[in-house]
Amino acid sequence: MAAFTVIEHQELGAAAASVTFSSIPSSYDHLYLVISARSDGSGTSGYIRTQLNSDTGSNYSYTYLTASTATPSSARGASQTYLGHWPICAGGHLADTFGTVKAWIPNYANTSNYKQVLAKSAQENNSTSDWYWTVRLDADLWRSTAAIDTIYMVENDGDDFVQYSTFTLYGVKGA
């Protein structure tokens, strides 16, 4: 039996404000989300906001370690309305360059536990200037015991994800 299965893959044929994976089956043990995306917003503040099961309440929190200068920093947010910002490239970054996100969602269908998301993300660029690049590690939490059946991703500032952005969701099974 395959350990990894592609649940859904979306490559944007045109700019889109959001991407949703819905009707996620509960038959896997874990989820693995791989994103290569760029915002059409100006500047260097492209980020993905993520909500689960259409929950728009203040039921999310995050802790992250990040660097956009020579000094890494860490922060925590509680009672948020979305999972932590995942940085992606935007109009202020080198053209044709897309940010990357790899997110691991263990035990997403377990109805006894809150749901954790571990994410690694980056705003790649050809600049060495402060704040023109970002690397980041996130530990995010959704305070719900519901099985995750929907993942909704939207650009943080209301901009669009550009054409060719890709979003791939894998289901992962144990033995």
Added chain:
Amino acid sequence: MAAIEAIATTYLESDVSSVTFSSLGSYEHLQLRITTIGNAYNALKNGIFYLNGDTTDSNYHRHYMQGGGSTTTAAAATGSMWGLNSKADSTPTYGASVIDILDYRNTNKNTTVTSSFGSAATPNSYVEFVSCLWDNTAAITSIQLLSQSGPQSYNGFTRGSSFTLYGLNSS
């Protein structure tokens, strides 16, 4: 079709000057899982990579953050980068790296490469997360890996190192 397939594994029976993968298949993403010790005897524990034979370091850009126990740092610079152990470590520990190359065949995107590395080898234990950009939209057809012993000075890898390349499908 399996979502993840092993494309190739290179296990070193003896020291080599570099490792190259040149048959990359037709997948959505690539992932390299590596355990290695570089051939250099200094404390510089960087690997580099070249894509499609482009050995011009200025075409690559790296951004990273590291933690080494009591210290943390981050930096941006020209050139590619991934983490490995070197012969300067007092114990023969093979450092572990995972390298992801997303959408490597998409000619509408510059190639982005992220890597995670960790090693508890003494005296130079640390963890790091690295993001690299190759300023080129060409589809990736080959990956060359080397270790770095200094600025513009490159070495290979020691016996016992292993490199496995995986392809991640999208359907």
